[in-house]
Amino acid sequence: MENERLHSEMNVTKDGVLAYRIYFEQSFEQLPKRFLELEADRRKICIVSDRCVASLYLQEVETKLKSVCKNVVSYTFPAGEEHKNLKTVKDLYRFLIEEKFDRKDLLVALGGGVTGDLTGFAAATYLRGIDFVQVPTTLLAQVDSSIGGKTGVDFDCYKNMVGAFHQPKMVYINIQTLTTLSEEQFFCGMGEVLKHGLIKDKAYYEWTIQHRDEICKREENFLTEMVRKSCDIKRMVVEKDPLEKGERALLNFGHTLGHSIEKLMNFQWLHGQCVALGYGIASWISMKKGFLNQKELQKILETNKEFHLPVSFSELKPEDILAATKVDKKMEHGTLKFILLNGIGNALIDRTVTDEDILDAVRHFETTIRNGENR
Amino acid sequence: MENERLHSEMNVTKDGVLAYRIYFEQSFEQLPKRFLELEADRRKICIVSDRCVASLYLQEVETKLKSVCKNVVSYTFPAGEEHKNLKTVKDLYRFLIEEKFDRKDLLVALGGGVTGDLTGFAAATYLRGIDFVQVPTTLLAQVDSSIGGKTGVDFDCYKNMVGAFHQPKMVYINIQTLTTLSEEQFFCGMGEVLKHGLIKDKAYYEWTIQHRDEICKREENFLTEMVRKSCDIKRMVVEKDPLEKGERALLNFGHTLGHSIEKLMNFQWLHGQCVALGYGIASWISMKKGFLNQKELQKILETNKEFHLPVSFSELKPEDILAATKVDKKMEHGTLKFILLNGIGNALIDRTVTDEDILDAVRHFETTIRNGENR
Numbered sequence: 001m002e003n004e005r006l007h008s009e010m011n012v013t014k015d016g017v018l019a020y021r022i023y024f025e026q027s028f029e030q031l032p033k034r035f036l037e038l039e040a041d042r043r044k045i046c047i048v049s050d051r052c053v054a055s056l057y058l059q060e061v062e063t064k065l066k067s068v069c070k071n072v073v074s075y076t077f078p079a080g081e082e083h084k085n086l087k088t089v090k091d092l093y094r095f096l097i098e099e100k101f102d103r104k105d106l107l108v109a110l111g112g113g114v115t116g117d118l119t120g121f122a123a124a125t126y127l128r129g130i131d132f133v134q135v136p137t138t139l140l141a142q143v144d145s146s147i148g149g150k151t152g153v154d155f156d157c158y159k160n161m162v163g164a165f166h167q168p169k170m171v172y173i174n175i176q177t178l179t180t181l182s183e184e185q186f187f188c189g190m191g192e193v194l195k196h197g198l199i200k201d202k203a204y205y206e207w208t209i210q211h212r213d214e215i216c217k218r219e220e221n222f223l224t225e226m227v228r229k230s231c232d233i234k235r236m237v238v239e240k241d242p243l244e245k246g247e248r249a250l251l252n253f254g255h256t257l258g259h260s261i262e263k264l265m266n267f268q269w270l271h272g273q274c275v276a277l278g279y280g281i282a283s284w285i286s287m288k289k290g291f292l293n294q295k296e297l298q299k300i301l302e303t304n305k306e307f308h309l310p311v312s313f314s315e316l317k318p319e320d321i322l323a324a325t326k327v328d329k330k331m332e333h334g335t336l337k338f339i340l341l342n343g344i345g346n347a348l349i350d351r352t353v354t355d356e357d358i359l360d361a362v363r364h365f366e367t368t369i370r371n372g373e374n375r
Numbered sequence: 376m377e378n379e380r381l382h383s384e385m386n387v388t389k390d391g392v393l394a395y396r397i398y399f400e401q402s403f404e405q406l407p408k409r410f411l412e413l414e415a416d417r418r419k420i421c422i423v424s425d426r427c428v429a430s431l432y433l434q435e436v437e438t439k440l441k442s443v444c445k446n447v448v449s450y451t452f453p454a455g456e457e458h459k460n461l462k463t464v465k466d467l468y469r470f471l472i473e474e475k476f477d478r479k480d481l482l483v484a485l486g487g488g489v490t491g492d493l494t495g496f497a498a499a500t501y502l503r504g505i506d507f508v509q510v511p512t513t514l515l516a517q518v519d520s521s522i523g524g525k526t527g528v529d530f531d532c533y534k535n536m537v538g539a540f541h542q543p544k545m546v547y548i549n550i551q552t553l554t555t556l557s558e559e560q561f562f563c564g565m566g567e568v569l570k571h572g573l574i575k576d577k578a579y580y581e582w583t584i585q586h587r588d589e590i591c592k593r594e595e596n597f598l599t600e601m602v603r604k605s606c607d608i609k610r611m612v613v614e615k616d617p618l619e620k621g622e623r624a625l626l627n628f629g630h631t632l633g634h635s636i637e638k639l640m641n642f643q644w645l646h647g648q649c650v651a652l653g654y655g656i657a658s659w660i661s662m663k664k665g666f667l668n669q670k671e672l673q674k675i676l677e678t679n680k681e682f683h684l685p686v687s688f689s690e691l692k693p694e695d696i697l698a699a700t701k702v703d704k705k706m707e708h709g710t711l712k713f714i715l716l717n718g719i720g721n722a723l724i725d726r727t728v729t730d731e732d733i734l735d736a737v738r739h740f741e742t743t744i745r746n747g748e749n750r
Contacts, residue, residue, distance in 0.1 A: 093530055097702060104707045128538040155468055163503040164539055
């Protein structure tokens with residue numbers, strides 16, 4: 001019993017002190033109990049959600065929270081990355097002002113990465129910072145964006161250009177919500193899951209390949225194990241380096257090119273898809289630099305295909321992709337911090353990747369589709 | 376010599392560790408040296424300033440910084456509290472993106488409280504946070520807003536409704552800049568100076584009254600001593616409670632009603648003027664509650680008048696002032712944290728001030744002008 005309890009929660013520390021807990025559950029049943037631990041009975045709560053997620057879960061979550069808190073309101077906005085911007089944040093500020101939310105009140109991000117990032121940023125900046133809770137409902141948000149305190153919005157189509165580090169007070173994961181995801185949304189999350197194995201844990205990477213069928217069928221036990229493992233990898237990296245002064249940058253594997261592609265595609269591809277293509281290209285560069293052999297590269301690209309993740313593109317110019325990397329957050333003193341693989345399960349930060357290296361690699365992935373391979 | 380050096384700088388710590396230094400200088404001569412300590416030669420610098428301050432000091436500061444940094448650019452915006460908003464911040468983000476500013480680059484706030492708060496907020500949120508330096512040129516900014524890491528902008532006319540805690544990397548004070556302030560701007564700063572004595576240091580309060588003439592003539596030695604002393608009081612309070620969980624709230628003496636008045640006056644009165652009127656009213660409430668005697672209250676109001684600070688108002692409705700306090704940041708769980716004086720030099724947090732107490736007090740200060748007294 002004790003073991004079961006331990007298995008269903010994970011502590012995240014900051015500077016060695018407990019910062020918040022992640023709960024892994026199969027339903028929303030435990031929400032009232034968990035919110036009482038945050039003294040929700042003495043606070044106002046605003047549940048923030050996009051309209052798509054709201055139609056699925058808002059009523060249930062709101063009812064659960066109302067059983068322990070008499071002041072629960074909700075704010076919804078249109079779904080989609082194109083609404084992760086300051087306009088939506090300003091609209092949310094206005095709602096909070098009207099509802100007289102003060103410094104002791106609480107926001108709840110119910111939804112995917114867009115909702116979590118946006119709600120977290122509003123919480124980080126409303127009255128110079130109030131508390132918020134993550135209730136991630138997509139695979140991507142559960143394994144990646146809800147943990148680690150990165151919040152932010154896009155600005156003039158630049159990804160997460162405006163943001164803040166602001167840790168949640170709790171992350172409540174209901175694994176069951178993964179069953180309502182579209183195929184595309186689900187596999188998008190797999191881009192980040194596979195990334196975790198690639199950068200930190202070869203055995204985990206092999207496990208995901210080995211259990212591809214169970215994962216694709218969304219069998220609860222496998223999903224729970226997978227989400228827990230990915231959260232654990234992210235937790236370890238973030239605890240060591242919360243503000244991305246060093247090792248946390250490894251989590252950006254695939255993100256430099258991924259963000260450029262995401263921006264240039266006007267967000268028509270999902271984040272995890274772009275990341276997967278981005279780390280495909282980064283793996284190719286790793287191979288060119290002798291860090292990865294041909295067989296490993298092939299395995300990475302094959303696995304992406306098996307999980308319905310893109311391994312090529314056709315509508316973009318390689319030069320535009322290169323140019324877009326120059327205004328990404330990974331630039332430091334004018335040099336690009338590029339994440340490469342030194343074998344599967346072991347990422348490194350490289351500062352020697354040249355424009356020519358990038359163009360070369362990107363062109364290779366453009367060619368692929370000309371040869372008739374699918375994305 | 377060593378003593379002189381120590382006298383010209385002050386360390387500000389956070390969690391017991393040096394966070395940044397405040398330098399007290401009589402010119403901008405030492406800027407290059409101080410910026411080299413921040414490795415400015417390896418970074419891009421953007422000086423942010425309003426057009427009024429820019430016309431006075433931008434060229435000199437830019438030239439000084441260019442002697443140690445090859446990438447110095449500047450961004451200016453129209454002067455005035457009405458430009459301390461997200462529109463200006465967005466414009467600044469765009470400028471930084473165009474200039475390809477990355478995480479290692481540096482913003483410099485050259486100007487008063489508006490410039491410092493706005494630049495600090497942009498620095499707190501651009502790419503999830505970059506470094507910034509405060510070069511305050513008004514008395515208010517030198518003794519108050521440049522220290523302690525409170526950043527933010529107004530939102531829909533609500534003061535500092537959107538912001539973040541983000542410490543500067545350095546504060547460089549050139550006392551000489553106080554000589555170019557208008558009388559109104561200078562006395563506005565005195566509102567915060569007098570507040571420091573009132574909440575924490577009776578002897579300092581007496582000193583400012585005693586040396587009123589020298590201060591009003593802006594004699595350099597007196598101004599230097601005064602700015603240092605006020606910085607020291609603010610430093611001590613902020614070090615103990617950086618995120619305003621407790622004692623830091625004492626610095627808000629006069630601010631709850633001050634912010635309401637500032638908002639209702641559409642920012643036609645300066646911040647320090649509104650704060651002075653606000654703490655005048657708060658002192659009256661303190662007297663009513665038996666914390667302050669009639670003589671002390673009279674002294675506070677007389678001193679304000681001597682420093683050309685308002686002690687009454689005429690154009691506002693007391694009910695509107697009360698209503699505006701309800702959406703201020705000092706609300707917690709629906710209760711107002713009100714700062715009162717328990718004798719001059721000793722502030723306290725009070726949670727028992729009722730709406731009726733406030734209305735009563737505010738009405739008293741409305742009456743005053745009807746009796747023909749000046750503001």
